[in-house]
Amino acid sequence: MSKYVLGVYEKAMPNTLSFEEKLRYAKEIGYDYLEISIDETSEKLSRLDWDKKTRDELVSTMKKVGLPIRSLCLSGQRKYPMGSENEEIRKQSMEIIEKAIILADDLGVRIIQLAGYDVYYEKGNDTTRELFMQNLRKAVEIASKHGVILAFETMETSFMDTVKKAHEVVEKISSPFLQIYPDLGNIKNSSLIYNHDVIDDIKDGKNHIVAAHIKESIVGHYREIPFLTGHVNFKECLTQLWKQGVRRYVTELWYVGAEDFTLDLKFAVKTFRTMLDEIEGELNC
Numbered sequence: 001m002s003k004y005v006l007g008v009y010e011k012a013m014p015n016t017l018s019f020e021e022k023l024r025y026a027k028e029i030g031y032d033y034l035e036i037s038i039d040e041t042s043e044k045l046s047r048l049d050w051d052k053k054t055r056d057e058l059v060s061t062m063k064k065v066g067l068p069i070r071s072l073c074l075s076g077q078r079k080y081p082m083g084s085e086n087e088e089i090r091k092q093s094m095e096i097i098e099k100a101i102i103l104a105d106d107l108g109v110r111i112i113q114l115a116g117y118d119v120y121y122e123k124g125n126d127t128t129r130e131l132f133m134q135n136l137r138k139a140v141e142i143a144s145k146h147g148v149i150l151a152f153e154t155m156e157t158s159f160m161d162t163v164k165k166a167h168e169v170v171e172k173i174s175s176p177f178l179q180i181y182p183d184l185g186n187i188k189n190s191s192l193i194y195n196h197d198v199i200d201d202i203k204d205g206k207n208h209i210v211a212a213h214i215k216e217s218i219v220g221h222y223r224e225i226p227f228l229t230g231h232v233n234f235k236e237c238l239t240q241l242w243k244q245g246v247r248r249y250v251t252e253l254w255y256v257g258a259e260d261f262t263l264d265l266k267f268a269v270k271t272f273r274t275m276l277d278e279i280e281g282e283l284n285c
Contacts, residue, residue, distance in 0.1 A: 005032040007250040014255050023065040030269040033070040035250045040079035048099035055106045071111045074100050083118030083132030097139045105146040113181045116152045116160025144177040151181035151210050156222045161190040163205040170208050179210045185217030188232045202240045211248035224254050242279050
């Protein structure tokens with residue numbers, strides 16, 4: 001049995017598919033679990049208000065298909081950030097994070113990936129950073145009650161675009177329920193901005209990285225770049241993550257209208273299972 005699990009980001013598949021269809025495709029293609037999205041759209045945010053019947057039905061669907069949902073990408077706080085200077089937006093932000101934690105608990109989700117922004121559509125400053133930290137502490141308290149890990153994604157803005165920056169915040173909060181979930185494409189681009197080594201940045205997250213997004217990037221572009229056409233050295237990054245004990249990975253890619261979306265997923269599974277199997281063999285021999 002493999003010593004790691006490989007998940008897939010929900011948005012790699014058409015939004016028109018039902019959850020049962022998404023789970024079946026993921027399983028048939030060779031994934032171990034699905035990562036769902038709660039983004040800033042009304043359609044995705046409405047999931048936070050699912051009733052008990054809807055939640056129970058989704059859990060039953062996971063069991064029927066034989067593939068779980070084990071992580072949740074919470075990018076909805078980009079529109080409703082915890083560091084906003086607008087009190088009403090901060091209130092909405094805290095409602096979103098609490099609802100997301102409860103949803104995760106109900107569905108059996110282990111990790112909620114938080115976008116590493118104090119604010120996004122506003123201009124950040126000392127006040128937004130302090131408000132962010134105040135509300136983050138509250139969010140971690142809620143997460144600890146429900147046994148759900150919150151983990152920062154390294155983003156494309158300067159507030160938290162490196163593992164090192166995420167680690168500094170994690171250390172300040174000092175809770176087992178706040179960790180790091182880096183994006184390999186994003187930290188590669190950040191390494192060029194700051195002229196530092198990606199592997200050294202990953203090392204800065206030692207003992208705090210719980211999972212990683214496997215994503216491609218190129219200079220100045222952070223998404224929708226086909227795997228192995230950009231500049232991320234996946235073998236090098238995954239090897240270092242493995243050495244640090246990371247065993248949960250998600251291929252992050254987007255459905256952009258391809259006639260057969262499964263081709264990209266099959267390529268991703270084959271590429272990264274082969275790579276991870278090689279790493280496992282090399283380091284555990």
